[in-house]
Amino acid sequence: MWSFPLPHIAWLICDLILISILVYIIISKIDSAQKLVLISVYFMVFINFSLNTQFYPRLLQFQAGNNAALLINKQNINPNDVFMLSGDYNSWSLDFYTNRLTPKINVETVSENKMDSKWLFVYEDQMKELSAKNLQWSKKIEIDHYRITRLNLKFLNPNTRDAILKKAYLLQIKKTNIKEE
Known part of the structure; x- marks a missing residue:
């Protein structure tokens, strides 16, 4: 993240894995309604994971x-x-x-x-x-x-x-x- 650097390489690896799964869901041949729900839910999980493991802990230091x-x-x-x-x-x-x-x-x-x-x-x-x-x-x-x-x-x-x-x-x-x- 630009405003707060990643605290550990493990978080970067987790982010890459989560992004890879998201890309897989996007390109997979799933029913479009089901795909829309899966992408939305997975994107929320990814954003919350990133905020709670990387952004908020750094922010609270201030x-x-x-x-x-x-x-x-x-x-x-x-x-x-x-x-x-x-x-x-x-x-x-x-x-x-x-x-x-x-x-x-x-x-x-x-x-x-x-x-x-x-x-x-x-x-x-x-x-x-x-x-x-x-x-x-x-x-x-x-x-x-x-x-x-x-x-x-x-x-x-x-x-x-x-x-x-x-x-x-x-x-x-x-x-x-x-x-x-």
Whole structure:
């Protein structure tokens, strides 16, 4: 595929076999009504196989919530220590892959409550809000992000993809943000 290269030669071989069977059905001497149904069904199977084995897995690599959940699991971060900054943003994939609804908190909660060593998942636009409050973090993990439900040619073209990718971040809150009582 042009937008995402094939992940493995085995998928290319499977595609060639499926295309060969489709060509065989097309040139075979079957009743035309039966052939029409067979071609339609087989073409749907081929398209779904290709999308599910090659396109969608590559596409999901650009959904920040998936990658954040992978990092949370890989770095043994307790999912109960991960929060999202409140606002218009959601990450259903983060919720799905961490097996929980990620609680949303506002910036004031981060600076007022005892959030030492807790993690905050934020999008690029939300970083301005954190900077305005002078919040600090001890770790910052940058993750590429694109809203995959809104595909366009600039994203699908590998040469222009980097220009439209946004960022998301996993931030470990630093103790200096906590106001002493």
